[in-house]
Amino acid sequence: MAMLEIRNLHARVEDTEILRGINLTVNAGEVHSIMGPNGSGKSTLAQVLAGKDTYEVTEGEVLYNGKDLLDMEPNERACEGVFLAFQYPVEIPGVSTNYFLKAAVNAKRKHHGQEELDAVDFLELVKEKAALVELDSKLLSRSVNEGFSGGEKKRNEIFQMCVLDPTLAILDETDSGLDIDALKTVAHGVNCMRSPERAMVVVTHYQRLLDYIVPDFVHVLREGRIVKSGGKELALELEAKGYAWVEEGNATPVATS
Amino acid sequence: MADASKTLEQWENQEYKYGFVTDIQADSAPPGLNEDTVRFISAKKKEPPFMLEWRLRAFRHWKTMTEPTWANINYPPINYQDIIYYSSPIKDEDRPKSLDDVDPKLLETYEKLGIPLHERAALAGVAVDAVFDSVSVATTYKDKLGEMGIIFCPFSEAVHEHPELIQKYLGSIVPYTDNFFATLNSAVFSDGSFVYIPKGVRCPMELSTYFRINAQSTGQFERTLIIADEGAHVSYLEGCTAPMRDENQLHAAVVELVAHKDATIKYSTIQNWYPGDENGVGGIYNFVTKRGKCHENARISWTQVETGSSITWKYPSVILQGDNSVGEFYSVALTNRCQQADTGTKMIHIGKNTKSTIISKGISAGRGQNTYRGGVRINKGAANARNYTQCDSMLIGEDCGAHTFPYIEVKNSTAHMEHEASTSKIGEDQLFYCNQRGINLEDAVSMIVNGFCKEVFRELPMEFAVEAQKLLEVSLEGSVG
Ligand SMILES: Nc1ncnc2c1ncn2[C@@H]1O[C@H](COP(=O)(O)OP(=O)(O)OP(=O)(O)O)[C@@H](O)[C@H]1O
Ligand SMILES: [Mg+2]
Numbered sequence: 001m002a003m004l005e006i007r008n009l010h011a012r013v014e015d016t017e018i019l020r021g022i023n024l025t026v027n028a029g030e031v032h033s034i035m036g037p038n039g040s041g042k043s044t045l046a047q048v049l050a051g052k053d054t055y056e057v058t059e060g061e062v063l064y065n066g067k068d069l070l071d072m073e074p075n076e077r078a079c080e081g082v083f084l085a086f087q088y089p090v091e092i093p094g095v096s097t098n099y100f101l102k103a104a105v106n107a108k109r110k111h112h113g114q115e116e117l118d119a120v121d122f123l124e125l126v127k128e129k130a131a132l133v134e135l136d137s138k139l140l141s142r143s144v145n146e147g148f149s150g151g152e153k154k155r156n157e158i159f160q161m162c163v164l165d166p167t168l169a170i171l172d173e174t175d176s177g178l179d180i181d182a183l184k185t186v187a188h189g190v191n192c193m194r195s196p197e198r199a200m201v202v203v204t205h206y207q208r209l210l211d212y213i214v215p216d217f218v219h220v221l222r223e224g225r226i227v228k229s230g231g232k233e234l235a236l237e238l239e240a241k242g243y244a245w246v247e248e249g250n251a252t253p254v255a256t257s
Numbered sequence: 258m259a260d261a262s263k264t265l266e267q268w269e270n271q272e273y274k275y276g277f278v279t280d281i282q283a284d285s286a287p288p289g290l291n292e293d294t295v296r297f298i299s300a301k302k303k304e305p306p307f308m309l310e311w312r313l314r315a316f317r318h319w320k321t322m323t324e325p326t327w328a329n330i331n332y333p334p335i336n337y338q339d340i341i342y343y344s345s346p347i348k349d350e351d352r353p354k355s356l357d358d359v360d361p362k363l364l365e366t367y368e369k370l371g372i373p374l375h376e377r378a379a380l381a382g383v384a385v386d387a388v389f390d391s392v393s394v395a396t397t398y399k400d401k402l403g404e405m406g407i408i409f410c411p412f413s414e415a416v417h418e419h420p421e422l423i424q425k426y427l428g429s430i431v432p433y434t435d436n437f438f439a440t441l442n443s444a445v446f447s448d449g450s451f452v453y454i455p456k457g458v459r460c461p462m463e464l465s466t467y468f469r470i471n472a473q474s475t476g477q478f479e480r481t482l483i484i485a486d487e488g489a490h491v492s493y494l495e496g497c498t499a500p501m502r503d504e505n506q507l508h509a510a511v512v513e514l515v516a517h518k519d520a521t522i523k524y525s526t527i528q529n530w531y532p533g534d535e536n537g538v539g540g541i542y543n544f545v546t547k548r549g550k551c552h553e554n555a556r557i558s559w560t561q562v563e564t565g566s567s568i569t570w571k572y573p574s575v576i577l578q579g580d581n582s583v584g585e586f587y588s589v590a591l592t593n594r595c596q597q598a599d600t601g602t603k604m605i606h607i608g609k610n611t612k613s614t615i616i617s618k619g620i621s622a623g624r625g626q627n628t629y630r631g632g633v634r635i636n637k638g639a640a641n642a643r644n645y646t647q648c649d650s651m652l653i654g655e656d657c658g659a660h661t662f663p664y665i666e667v668k669n670s671t672a673h674m675e676h677e678a679s680t681s682k683i684g685e686d687q688l689f690y691c692n693q694r695g696i697n698l699e700d701a702v703s704m705i706v707n708g709f710c711k712e713v714f715r716e717l718p719m720e721f722a723v724e725a726q727k728l729l730e731v732s733l734e735g736s737v738g
């Protein structure tokens with residue numbers, strides 16, 4: 001059974017159809033990269049999978065480990081192991097990152113019938129993961145993302161991913177806004193998370209990221225559909241030829257794997 | 258003029274004599290308000306003549322006043338003749354015998370707030386002796402404080418034991434002519450707290466009505482007077498986080514603070530009276546006058562968390578009389594269901610180099626209406642006065658409202674004023690972010706709201722800050738989803 005099975009997914013905002021029949025299968029252990037021009041629907045796909053209710057799903061289905069994902073509340077999806085690293089992480093004034101993350105960790109543990117982590121164990125976990133992505137631990141006592149630099153916000157997303165240990169991680173343009181050193185550390189964090197039990201969907205505009213996080217599959221999204229899929233070399237081809245190349249009759253609308 | 262006061266005096270004396278023969282065997286005064294009611298209350302409390310005279314002056318003045326209508330609140334007219342102005346403390350045999358006799362809904366709330374079992378019982382009005390000897394607790398503290406010369410006792414006790422202090426300070430900050438509700442309170446107040454901290458003494462503990470769980474018998478018209486003598490420090494906590502069961506709908510309290518030279522008074526309130534049900538039926542009308550006066554270098558700090566009552570009308574204020582004095586107001590007001598709050602502060606700058614800070618956080622949910630009303634006045638002589646005001650409103654849902662009325666009056670050009678205001682809806686994106694991390698909607702709302710209130714909560718004494726957070730959680734229940 002595939003971990004994630006997206007079939008003919010259509011979604012819209014008010015009268016605008018944004019996703020127009022997405023098909024995608026992701027198996028445990030795989031890393032998929034999604035590329036595509038601005039406004040093609042990459043973030044929308046990510047948000048629909050995470051359960052953002054701004055988007056109305058009008059057709060299609062999504063199975064996650066065999067369960068109807070669209071039927072689950074966003075927090076339920078998260079507790080079941082779906083993680084989204086946001087393209088634009090929000091600020092939550094007055095709520096410390098530590099406090100926030102502890103609530104998140106314990107919500108998940110509660111969902112699985114485990115005991116809550118106590119302060120000592122939590123701190124240990126957090127310390128280890130912060131070191132992994134080289135996140136300045138001073139940020140942890142500050143309000144969630146408040147006044148963080150663009151790069152710090154992105155790093156914080158990956159840090160949270162490491163702490164929450166998801167089954168399916170969706171990274172939406174985590175690389176944009178990172179300097180080259182930060183990119184390497186973040187990629188290192190992500191690579192540490194690669195495992196046969198986990199799958200990742202990495203949205204990016206840049207082939208550069210894929211030098212560090214080498215994908216098993218690359219998909220091109222355009223106007224709400226996957227118009228081309230291939231291996232990691234597809235990213236290089238895109239970089240060389242641009243998205244216009246996909247339009248010139250090279251489309252292969254069905255996803256592989 | 259002289260003649261008039263003479264007749265008044267004669268008349269008072271005569272009435273007073275008459276007052277003492279009023280039958281004081283009854284446990285309650287009949288409903289209604291006239292001079293006899295005032296005499297009855299005074300006689301019941303065996304007050305010295307000066308108190309009765311003061312009450313009567315207040316009452317006569319009150320008759321010339323009309324109820325204010327300027328606040329942004331709506332309620333059906335109050336019939337002041339329908340109210341019972343005095344009933345003696347509930348007798349033990351009339352109280353619930355045990356927790357089994359108490360409304361389960363109330364107990365459920367106590368449980369959510371994490372109130373210890375014996376306190377839950379006391380709060381619900383179960384005969385205190387049966388569960389918790391609050392009297393002995395209070396006495397222990399009192400002895401300890403007494404050694405330092407600190408007076409902390411019920412107002413009525415202070416009237417008997419420290420009449421010179423009462424005569425000197427009662428009404429010195431909130432005169433009996435002050436406003437409709439304060440004047441009413443002056444005429445009929447039942448009891449309250451009295452605190453005196455002597456020169457140079459730093460009160461070693463938070464003084465709290467919480468230790469006096471029997472505060473429930475102080476009734477609907479409370480009067481509190483706190484005096485910090487030169488260089489003294491005191492932190493006073495009022496109220497508790499549990500909803501107080503109370504049959505009285507109208508509450509009109511008065512609090513007066515006097516901070517002498519170099520003194521500091523920190524006054525924290527958590528108000529969680531019954532807010533009424535989902536349809537706005539029932540609930541307390543809370544009309545409170547709170548004011549303090551700062552002498553040279555003194556500091557008065559009001560911190561309030563207002564989550565209860567169906568109507569809150571309250572403007573804790575500071576008169577910055579002395580040079581270099583400091584006034585602060587930190588407020589969280591939450592209105593859910595059909596609650597209405599019109600609250601804020603007044604900072605009156607009279608002395609030089611006086612400084613005031615106002616931080617107000619209003620949260621509206623359900624059909625709640627929340628108004629911030631603040632006044633800052635810089636008098637002519639108040640050179641180099643400074644004020645910083647920040648008032649933020651947060652809306653949860655579509656049917657609630659937030660309103661802001663800041664009044665500023667500056668008569669000295671050296672004043673430095675800063676004002677910031679914001680209104681935001683609780684962010685969909687913030688909620689989704691929390692949800693995406695596994696945090697459910699209700700927890701996410703209370704987390705975001707608590708974060709919004711952080712600047713105020715950190716002004717509360719530690720244990721109270723934790724309770725205040727829990728209280729917000731409980732008060733917000735059912736406001737989303
Ligand atoms: N909430 C919304 N309301 C209206 N339109 C929206 C909304 N969300 C997305 N859209 C529109 O849907 C289209 C796809 O947006 P989306 O953010 O998914 O693109 P993207 O592929 O992630 O682009 P980028 O590479 O710039 O991040 C865009 O035209 C966008 O304007
Ligand atoms: Mg995007």
